[in-house]
Amino acid sequence: MTFDEIIDFRASNRKFDPEVPVPAEVIEKALKHATLAPNSSNMQLWEFHWIKSPEAKAKMVEACLSQMAARSAQELVVFVTRRDLWRKRRQWHLDWIDKDAERIGDPNLRSIKLRRKYYGSLMPVFYFNDGFGLMGIFRRVTTFFVGLRRPIVRGEGHAGQRISVHKSCALAAENFMLSCAAQGFHTCPMEGFDAKMVKKQLKLPRGAEINMVIAVGKGTKKGFWGPRRRVANDEVIFRH
Numbered sequence: 001m002t003f004d005e006i007i008d009f010r011a012s013n014r015k016f017d018p019e020v021p022v023p024a025e026v027i028e029k030a031l032k033h034a035t036l037a038p039n040s041s042n043m044q045l046w047e048f049h050w051i052k053s054p055e056a057k058a059k060m061v062e063a064c065l066s067q068m069a070a071r072s073a074q075e076l077v078v079f080v081t082r083r084d085l086w087r088k089r090r091q092w093h094l095d096w097i098d099k100d101a102e103r104i105g106d107p108n109l110r111s112i113k114l115r116r117k118y119y120g121s122l123m124p125v126f127y128f129n130d131g132f133g134l135m136g137i138f139r140r141v142t143t144f145f146v147g148l149r150r151p152i153v154r155g156e157g158h159a160g161q162r163i164s165v166h167k168s169c170a171l172a173a174e175n176f177m178l179s180c181a182a183q184g185f186h187t188c189p190m191e192g193f194d195a196k197m198v199k200k201q202l203k204l205p206r207g208a209e210i211n212m213v214i215a216v217g218k219g220t221k222k223g224f225w226g227p228r229r230r231v232a233n234d235e236v237i238f239r240h
Contacts, residue, residue, distance in 0.1 A: 001182060010181035011228050012188045014069040016217025022074040022185055030179035037175040039168035043089045046169045049078040049202050063197035064213055069188040073215035078198060079173045081165040084207025086127040093119040133157060169211040186219030
């Protein structure tokens with residue numbers, strides 16, 4: 001399919017054909033495409049949980065309020081944000097920077113020094129949080145005064161960090177759904193779920209959050225709740 005055809009094909013379907021299985025390679029390919037999504041500072045603070053066993057799927061359907069999209073899905077994939085893994089991802093970057101410096105043979109190369117400063121110094125400032133919210137206040141106050149003189153990314157607390165990682169995870173989810181569409185299968189992103197039950201089933205730590213659950217299968221006509229309608233372009237598209 002052309003890209004226009006993929007976009008047109010990818011419409012949420014809420015009832016899948018029980019007679020048409022989704023080949024494992026379709027999900028594998030879509031998950032690989034998800035990992036290639038753009039994300040904030042390439043920190044990749046996400047996880048994708050493919051629910052495979054019948055027992056696990058039955059529990060996940062219940063956690064998704066037994067809605068039709070979940071009940072009829074051939075496959076279920078849970079997209080999870082992992083803001084709590086920022087230290088691990090930061091170290092992953094620093095390790096790669098060291099390897100690149102060794103490969104190039106010049107640890108003082110400007111690009112190497114800038115990358116090391118970015119991940120070594122700036123990422124802790126952006127992601128570190130104490131138990132009292134003092135770091136968030138420090139970020140906001142510091143960027144406020146710096147912002148009086150020049151443009152700067154404004155410092156945020158927990159809420160800003162959560163928005164950032166959820167945006168990145170949602171981009172990965174869109175990659176996943178477009179990949180499924182390109183391979184001829186429909187999807188339905190679900191936000192109707194019991195997040196506490198989902199986290200418990202997946203044995204996720206406290207710092208993890210559920211971004212969305214995506215149902216995958218061969219859509220049916222009954223799965224489309226009428227034609228796909230959008231408000232007029234002039235209500236959402238502006239030119240400056």
